[in-house]
Amino acid sequence: xxxxxxxxxVLLLLLCTAxxxxxxxxxxxxxxxxxxxxxxxxxFSHCPPEGCTNVGMNFTFQVPDRGQGNLFFTNxxxxxxxxxxxxxxxxxxxxxxxxxxxxxxxxxxTLESGAVEILLSGVKGGHNPKNGILAGSSFIxxxxxxxHNCWPGGLTFTAHASTTPEPGTIALVATGVGxxxxxxxxxxxTLN
Numbered sequence: 283x284x285x286x287x288x289x290x291x292v293l294l295l296l297l298c299t300a301x302x303x304x305x306x307x308x309x310x311x312x313x314x315x316x317x318x319x320x321x322x323x324x325x326f327s328h329c330p331p332e333g334c335t336n337v338g339m340n341f342t343f344q345v346p347d348r349g350q351g352n353l354f355f356t357n358x359x360x361x362x363x364x365x366x367x368x369x370x371x372x373x374x375x376x377x378x379x380x381x382x383x384x385x386x387x388x389x390x391x392t393l394e395s396g397a398v399e400i401l402l403s404g405v406k407g408g409h410n411p412k413n414g415i416l417a418g419s420s421f422i423x424x425x426x427x428x429x430h431n432c433w434p435g436g437l438t439f440t441a442h443a444s445t446t447p448e449p450g451t452i453a454l455v456a457t458g459v460g461x462x463x464x465x466x467x468x469x470x471x472t473l474n
Contacts, residue, residue: 310378310425311425314424316419317334335356336356340440345437351424362413363416364445365444366415372434380400
């Protein structure tokens with residue numbers, strides 16, 4: 283009877299460990315970075331010898347065949363982008379992680395159609411590096427494998443850039459301004 287209880291506990295521990303490891307598996311990652319002074323890592327300070335692909339406000343691209351790698355683009359629209367929306371249908375939203383150094387946020391949402399939206403939005407302006415993608419600047423869309431989970435090679439993305447802040451960004455900025463005003467009022471009241 284004692285061996286049965288010990289065996290049951292060991293089996294339960296192994297099952298819990300397997301489930302914990304299954305949940306800890308990382309998913310494919312998309313990273314958007316600037317080129318030529320846009321905060322890119324070493325090795326990405328310039329477009330490759332074949333150049334960056336010029337794109338306008340709307341464009342499409344495909345994940346490299348091996349499911350990872352970098353695609354180089356230049357904003358040739360003549361306008362500064364304050365948000366960039368990427369849409370794909372091959373990987374579920376909960377299986378994607380996102381990083382960027384050009385916008386304040388990156389959100390991943392499943393749309394009603396079942397497609398996945400990766401929305402990069404929010405800019406600070408001035409000398410802050412999170413200025414969006416400025417007219418004429420180059421950027422990288424990088425696809426990374428994490429723990430051997432890669433993007434499906436050849437998966438097509440559609441992209442739409444915007445020059446006006448997304449509604450969520452406006453609400454976030456308004457909330458931030460409201461908090462600053464209320465803190466300032468409280469600070470002034472404590473001085474009086």
